[in-house]
Amino acid sequence: xxxxxxxxxxxxxxxxxxxxxxxxxxxxxxxxxxxxxxxxxxxxxxxxxxxxxxxxxxxxxxxxxxxxxxxxxxxxxxxxxxxxxxxxxxxxxxxxxxxxxxxxxxxxxxxxxxxxxxxxxxxxxxxxxxxxxxxxxxxxxxxxxxxxxxxxxxxxxxxxxxxxxxxxxxxxxxxxxxxxxxxxxxxxxxxx
Amino acid sequence: xxxxxxxxxxxxxxxxxxxxxxxxxxxxxxxxxxxxxxxxxxxxxxxxxxxxxxxxxxxxxxxxxxxxxxxxxxxxxxxxxxxxxxxxxxxxxxxxxxxxxxxxxxxxxxxxxxxxxxxxxxxxxxxxxxxxxxxxxxxxxxxxxxxxxxxxxxxxxxxxxxxxxxxxxxxxxxxxxxxxxxxxxxxxxxxxxxxxxxxxxxxxxxxxxxxxxxxxxxxxxxxxxxxxxxxxxxxxxxxxxxxxxxxxxxxxxxxxxxxxxxxxxxxxxxxxxxxxxxxxxxxxxxxxxxxxxxxxxxxxxxxxxxxxxxxxxxxxxxxxxxxxxxxxxxxxxxxxxxxxxxxxxxxxxxxxxxxxxxxxxxxxxxxxxxxxxxxxxxxxxxxxxxxxxxxxxxxxxxxxxxxxxxxxxxxxxxxxxxxxxxxxxxxxxxxxxxxxxxxxxxxxxxxxxxxxxxxxxxxxxxxxxxxxxxxxxxxxxxxxxxxxxxxxxxxxxxxxxxxxxxxxxxxxxxxxxxxxxxxxxxxxxxxxxxxxxxxxxxxxxxxxxxxxxxxxxxxxxxxxxxxxxxxxxxxxxxxxxxxxxxxxxxxxxxxxxxxxxxxxxxxxxxxxxxxxxxxxxxxxxxxxxxxxxxxxxxxxxxxxxxxxxxxxxx
Numbered sequence: 001x002x003x004x005x006x007x008x009x010x011x012x013x014x015x016x017x018x019x020x021x022x023x024x025x026x027x028x029x030x031x032x033x034x035x036x037x038x039x040x041x042x043x044x045x046x047x048x049x050x051x052x053x054x055x056x057x058x059x060x061x062x063x064x065x066x067x068x069x070x071x072x073x074x075x076x077x078x079x080x081x082x083x084x085x086x087x088x089x090x091x092x093x094x095x096x097x098x099x100x101x102x103x104x105x106x107x108x109x110x111x112x113x114x115x116x117x118x119x120x121x122x123x124x125x126x127x128x129x130x131x132x133x134x135x136x137x138x139x140x141x142x143x144x145x146x147x148x149x150x151x152x153x154x155x156x157x158x159x160x161x162x163x164x165x166x167x168x169x170x171x172x173x174x175x176x177x178x179x180x181x182x183x184x185x186x187x188x189x190x191x192x
Numbered sequence: 193x194x195x196x197x198x199x200x201x202x203x204x205x206x207x208x209x210x211x212x213x214x215x216x217x218x219x220x221x222x223x224x225x226x227x228x229x230x231x232x233x234x235x236x237x238x239x240x241x242x243x244x245x246x247x248x249x250x251x252x253x254x255x256x257x258x259x260x261x262x263x264x265x266x267x268x269x270x271x272x273x274x275x276x277x278x279x280x281x282x283x284x285x286x287x288x289x290x291x292x293x294x295x296x297x298x299x300x301x302x303x304x305x306x307x308x309x310x311x312x313x314x315x316x317x318x319x320x321x322x323x324x325x326x327x328x329x330x331x332x333x334x335x336x337x338x339x340x341x342x343x344x345x346x347x348x349x350x351x352x353x354x355x356x357x358x359x360x361x362x363x364x365x366x367x368x369x370x371x372x373x374x375x376x377x378x379x380x381x382x383x384x385x386x387x388x389x390x391x392x393x394x395x396x397x398x399x400x401x402x403x404x405x406x407x408x409x410x411x412x413x414x415x416x417x418x419x420x421x422x423x424x425x426x427x428x429x430x431x432x433x434x435x436x437x438x439x440x441x442x443x444x445x446x447x448x449x450x451x452x453x454x455x456x457x458x459x460x461x462x463x464x465x466x467x468x469x470x471x472x473x474x475x476x477x478x479x480x481x482x483x484x485x486x487x488x489x490x491x492x493x494x495x496x497x498x499x500x501x502x503x504x505x506x507x508x509x510x511x512x513x514x515x516x517x518x519x520x521x522x523x524x525x526x527x528x529x530x531x532x533x534x535x536x537x538x539x540x541x542x543x544x545x546x547x548x549x550x551x552x553x554x555x556x557x558x559x560x561x562x563x564x565x566x567x568x569x570x571x572x573x574x575x576x577x578x579x580x581x582x583x584x585x586x587x588x589x590x591x592x593x594x595x596x597x598x599x600x601x602x603x604x605x606x607x608x609x610x611x612x613x614x615x616x617x618x619x620x621x622x623x624x625x626x627x628x629x630x631x632x633x634x635x636x637x638x639x640x641x642x643x644x645x646x647x648x649x650x651x652x653x654x655x656x657x658x659x660x661x662x663x664x665x666x667x668x669x670x671x672x673x674x675x676x677x678x679x680x681x682x683x684x685x686x687x688x689x690x691x692x693x694x695x696x697x698x699x700x701x702x703x704x705x706x707x708x709x710x711x712x713x714x715x716x717x718x719x720x721x722x723x724x725x726x727x728x729x730x731x732x733x734x735x736x737x738x739x740x741x742x743x744x745x746x747x748x749x750x751x752x753x754x755x756x757x758x759x760x761x762x763x764x765x766x767x768x769x770x771x772x773x774x775x776x777x778x779x780x781x782x783x784x785x786x787x788x789x790x791x792x793x794x795x796x797x798x799x800x801x802x803x804x805x806x807x808x809x810x811x812x813x814x815x816x817x818x819x820x821x822x823x824x825x826x827x828x829x830x831x832x833x834x835x836x837x838x839x840x841x842x
Contacts, residue, residue: 081583081603085625085650088602116580128537128584128602129443139444147447147517149583149602151539 051177056090057082059176065183068098068106075110076119081149086178087130089146091165093187101187124150124190132180133173136163150190227679230670233260238700241632241693243645244303244317245666248687251298253319253330258632258643258693259668261682269328269337270298270321274783278337281785282759282794283714284483289492290324290342291477299323302353302690305332306399310357310421310637314698316399318362320352327353327364329399331485333704338483341401343391344476344498345372351390351417351430357637361404361419361459363428364391369411369437373475382439384563386411389500390430392459400482405466405499406474407457407510410563411437413446414455416521422528422637424546426460429531431519435562447537451570452519453512453562454533456549461509462501470506471499486713488792504564511553512562514570515542521587525596526637530575530611532596534585541585541598543614545575576614581607586627587690589634591641591671599626599646606646606669608676620676622667624650631671632693640695644669644676647688655683664688705769707790714792716761721745726837733758735837739773739787740765741814743839744807747822751835754799754828760807763792773820774810784810799826 057079060066069092073079082090098106109118126149131139136156139146140163145153154166163170168186233239239257244267247254251271255264272279272288279288279296288294298321306316316338317330325343330336343349343364351365365388371377372387388411394404412432420427435452438445465471476498483490503510517535524531531544551557552573558566582600589597595617598607604625608618626646633640646669651662664687668680709719718724718736724745727734733756738745744762752758764773766789776784780797787793799805809820827833 078583078603080605080621084584084602084604086602120580123539123583129447135444144444144448147537149537149539151516153450 053175053177055083055177056086056088056092056179056181059174059181060090060092065094065096066092068095069093072098072110072118072122075112076115076122078119078122081123081126084178086128088179089127089129089131090176090179090181091125091127091168091170091184091188092181093125093168093184094171097168097184097186120150120190121187124148124152124154124188125184126150127154130179131182132175133163133170133182136165136170136182152190152192154188227670227677231259231261231668231680233257233262238696240696241640241643242696242699243630243632243691243693244305245647245684245688245691246300246303246319247685248301248664248689249299250686251300251321252686253300253303253317254685254688255335256682256684257696258645259680261666261668261680263685265335266685267330267335267337269319269330270300270326270340272296272783275786277783277785277793277795280783280795282796283487283489283792286490286492287337287340287481287483289479289481289494290326291344291479291494292324295324297323298326300686300689301350303692304353304355304362304635305692305694306359306395307355307357307636308359310425312633312636312694312698313359314694314702315359317692318353318355320349320364322348322350322367325349325364325366327362327393327401329401331399332699333702334485335703336483338485339399339401340479340481341393341403342478342480343393343403344478345374345387345389345406345474345500346370346391348413351414354417354419354635355395356419356428356459357421357425359395361392361394361428361463362401363417363419363430364393365414365417365430366390366409367413367415369413369434372408379439382411383437384411386437388412388414388432390414390455390457391498392428392462394463401480403478403495403498405462405471405501406476407462407503408500409455409503409510410565412453415519418522418524418531418635420524420528420531420546422526424524424528424531426458427546428457428459429522429524430455430457431515431522431533433518433520447518451514451516452535453567454515454519454522454531454544456511456513456568458509462506465501465506465509466499471501473497474500484713485707486711488707488712488714508553510565511549512565512567513544513549513573514559514567516540521585523588523590523596523635525590525611526592526639528637532588532598534587534598536584536586536601538585539580539583541578541581541588541609542574543576543578543611544573548573548575576612578607578609578614578616581609581616582619587629589629589631589644590639591631591634592639593641597629597631597644597671597676599629601625601627601649606644606676608671618675620669620678622646622648623654623665623681624648624652628688628690630691630693632695635692640693642670642672643693644671645691645693647684647691649687651683654681706767706771707788709763709765709767709790712763712790712792714761714763716759716794717792718745718761718763720765721839724837724839726751726835728835731756733835735760737762738765739763739775739809739820741771742809742816742820744775744809744820744822745839746837747839748825748841749823749837750825750827751833752799752824752826753831753833754802754826756799758797758799758824760795760797761792762787762795764789766790771813772811773813775807776810777807777824778805786811799824802826802828 348367369386434446584602
């Protein structure tokens, strides 16, 4: 399992270095005009940690199934919340999950004026806790809710061996450096 | 489920465009040079503020200057400090005495400066110890720890050591509910059985601490506190979490309740209750350790018993107020009207009104009760909510201009917002994962709000790497204009849980420069070289020694035997600022001593081998420092070597 991960990470790292170089070039030319702007893209999200595993944000950024999620995270500017020391548990909706939402609604959400609404939806997928699968199974058994960063609770249920969070099924799980990412096939909209 | 566990996401080769953006958080060009000017304190000039930063697990306090970020001193408090011999010298060992015996280390948390009429007065700094519950008082004239009091019947003294506005009381809390009195019982029977005493320590005019009473609260985890001030003076507010009373896997089981509680305590009422004979004397053994500046020595007294108050028995004194999501910080604005609670798992801040709290109490507007303590109506005590301000709010400070500043741990930022409108005005990232923040006087009626310091838990790439272990980072923000501006970044020592800042002018002219030799009442002092001597008492040998530039008196000692216990009582005869001398003896199983002018300190040495053994001054005191040395001749246990001592063969 470890070797698989490492194999996957290698191309990532290479690309990472490449993109660093291009950015450095860009920075040079833009040096004189980047005062305000540069501050926005700072924080933990932008450090190369050299940790054994990628963090939740880097994992999502590296996944072709999560390009909509990444776009949404960037539009809402909540990158730093996904790279925090956490621990975090992220329920990451796939592109397919986002496609189930009415496209006009989705496009509206991605507009700058709807940033806080989008942030609320995204934080409804993040729990400020450590929930590996075993813990979620236990939570379902013990009827313990998950408290999400949005301020809402999600219920965990075990339906014939399928684990459902907020009514949506977990289809895959990845350990990340700051917690766990569970892939889900629906966007979990806040109740309020 | 197993298959699910093993599935790994296919990671594509989408570029990590954002992975290496600008990471320095600063600004370039003209702005940056302006910032450099703001923090530049020219050689020989003094900083405008002192900042006393908690050293966290170092057990100590560090003293910094603001805006320069220069560290001036580490004040040893709860941890032995070989640099000066604190906790190793005979005089300071009693400072570490507790009901558990000698405890050489502590986890220092929240420093707070004494106040008069709601303003910082610069007399003392108090700081709490979380692990073996204690509170220390540091003199701000000598910058030395003068007193440590243990808190009995308690565990995890985190909600501490905040000072009321005339330094009437400081408080101690119980973060880890425990049986009270302690007893052997199953952990799983915790619910309803454990207690969370809140301790009120009265401060007298000399700063001395005395446990006045303990409020025996239900066994929740009492986390942080702040006194009311101005209009809410006379009240104290605490946060509590784990109202679930879980005893295992708290990260899950203590996050089940939608709301936990703020505790509002009318301490004036309780103080009168106790003064009139209220409360019950219960068991509780604790050490009270006091350092005397005249004898340069500490004494430790074991105390027995405290007055315990059942909160249900004093009507009108203790209330719970619901607060969302495992609250951490509770902060009171300079007017005393607004009490800001930070649910650390929430995205919102809850602001309560003191006026509304009083109304709810008058109207008996209760939602119910918890273990017989009335719970005030949440909606009717709340006056505002700062919504979706960030993720993981922890602590708030105020600028006295109607603004508040809150740290958000998870989203790693400081958010500036406006009191009364509750609107977010500005936000800036911190580097990284900020815990506390500090504005000088931010915890008083009159904040001195030029700078704000953010204290971060995570350092990562801020400085040159130093292996896996990094010092924590602090960031200095200029908060004089509408927008906060990050102007400087410096490492701190240990883990700074909070800091206390004060205008340097309130302290620097009162600082002691040396101890008057005439006032030295140490039992083993030698006030001149003519008073030096060596006295044998069985196998104990007491050396009355002096030091001055650049020799010890005596510097030759003979007649010491293997198996003796030698006490070097050393007095620094200098009477000038900044002329300490050090003392070190080869093979001594203790630390060096650093002795200030006019001071006496004692080091012990148990020679194990015959021979002639040197001692020397460790502090480069003078041009002839290298000559400042001496010898002790050690003879066999049964030898007849005569006890004698000399300086220059006299």
